[in-house]
Amino acid sequence: VDDPDAVEFALCWDQPMGVLERFPNLKCISSLGAGVEHLLSDHTRPEEVPLVRVVDEHLKQGMAEYVMHGVLEHFRRFDDYRSQAKLSQWKYLKIPHIEVSGIGIMGFGEIGRFVAYRLADFGFNVSGWSRGPKPADQVRHFFGSDKFNDFLNCTDILVCLLPLTPETENILDTRTFNQMPKGAFLINVGRGAHLVEDDLVKALDSGHLSGALLDVFREEPLPEDHPFWSHEKITVTPHIASVTNAATASIQIIENYRRATDGRPLIHQVDVGRGY
């Protein structure tokens, strides 16, 4: 950038810490994705400049696909059938009815609600949990920390779709796992820092949790020698659950650029105090 004074709009993903204070005339800072923790954690960020994020239908759809597959993979025991097939073993395995198995979605914002409704439409027994009240006409919804245990008690498959904030960091820990029924399964598509890795390994090794599907990690790419790669109850995917679609996201980014330079109200603005 030759002339930092001329920059009015910053579009960021994992930007170098401190870079934003170099631009004195910013009117808007936009995340390239749905998450904004990389912006909120940069304490040199000019506080008076509004933050926006991308709310993309394609991103929601991709997430619903990943979670639907992960839920069916576990619920219908396709992992066990694959192991049997390696031994040429023809054996029927019992499964519960779809209405019996409880799917719990943590995080009930734009993405969480979309995923919850898609699973419920398909026949699953879905509950959602979030910090505050939310519209939830199609599924059971719990909110607030005092309802967290009630939510976990009826959750056989837990899907983390929370934003990363100081309050949600490390939320997937032994205390949380212990509230879920024995044999429960974890899908983390939030952020790596939601999960206390050692607590997960302990819960899997003790048999309390039956398995985990993880798409996000504290360090990405996940280091080659990380034990998650080879743990037999953990499935690792390389942060592919859903990616921002350039064709659809660019439309709302351009819209916010126009609104910011015209001084009009922005869309998908982040509540900095709340963290999302």
Added chain:
Amino acid sequence: VDDPDAVEFALCWDQPMGVLERFPNLKCISSLGAGVEHLLSDHTRPEEVPLVRVVDEHLKQGMAEYVMHGVLEHFRRFDDYRSQAKLSQWKYLKIPHIEVSGIGIMGFGEIGRFVAYRLADFGFNVSGWSRGPKPADQVRHFFGSDKFNDFLNCTDILVCLLPLTPETENILDTRTFNQMPKGAFLINVGRGAHLVEDDLVKALDSGHLSGALLDVFREEPLPEDHPFWSHEKITVTPHIASVTNAATASIQIIENYRRATDGRPLIHQVDVGRGY
């Protein structure tokens, strides 16, 4: 059976050939499942006795789950991600948009239509094909043998849910595969006899088809030494896509028993000439 004359209702699955002619006073023969090919192929079956089958919501739902998982598994390349994970490989793989990939459902009866609508509701681009016209408000529908190639031409993932009749036996053959785009994928949840096994292996080995998920086979259990078990592009499951649910199916079987003994019209009666 001590007194064959006293038997008025026969409930059958893979009955010994010829057994039905031993009961002179049958008023109804019911299949235990959705298929009736085991009854139609028994030429000693008393022709004047009406045939009925089970049309079970749980059976449809189970099939939708299996097909949804199989479609997502292939479409989202989870098989490739599993191979990468074995090598601790962190690499994003490109996939098409969900609207671009064409899902073709062969067989558009009770089950086929249910599965097609569930996939369409979820966002997939779904077409159906059947012998005759059918109600199809939510997806594109082709019918008749002269539209079969048009249907196949736009099918990237083919799902066979046909009933087994003399007309549909061996329908999954080289001619059919060649009409599908290169790289297409096959899911057979119909019957084993729909598939010409050697033609599938040829299409996979030439690279024209990219893979197959098979739940039904000419011989079940699939013999331990059958090459499908170990073919790297074939996934075998042991006829578990969907099973008749006793709790729900028994209600309609009892209903037909009452109707048959009272001489009232039956439900889910089979058109013997059509074969389903």
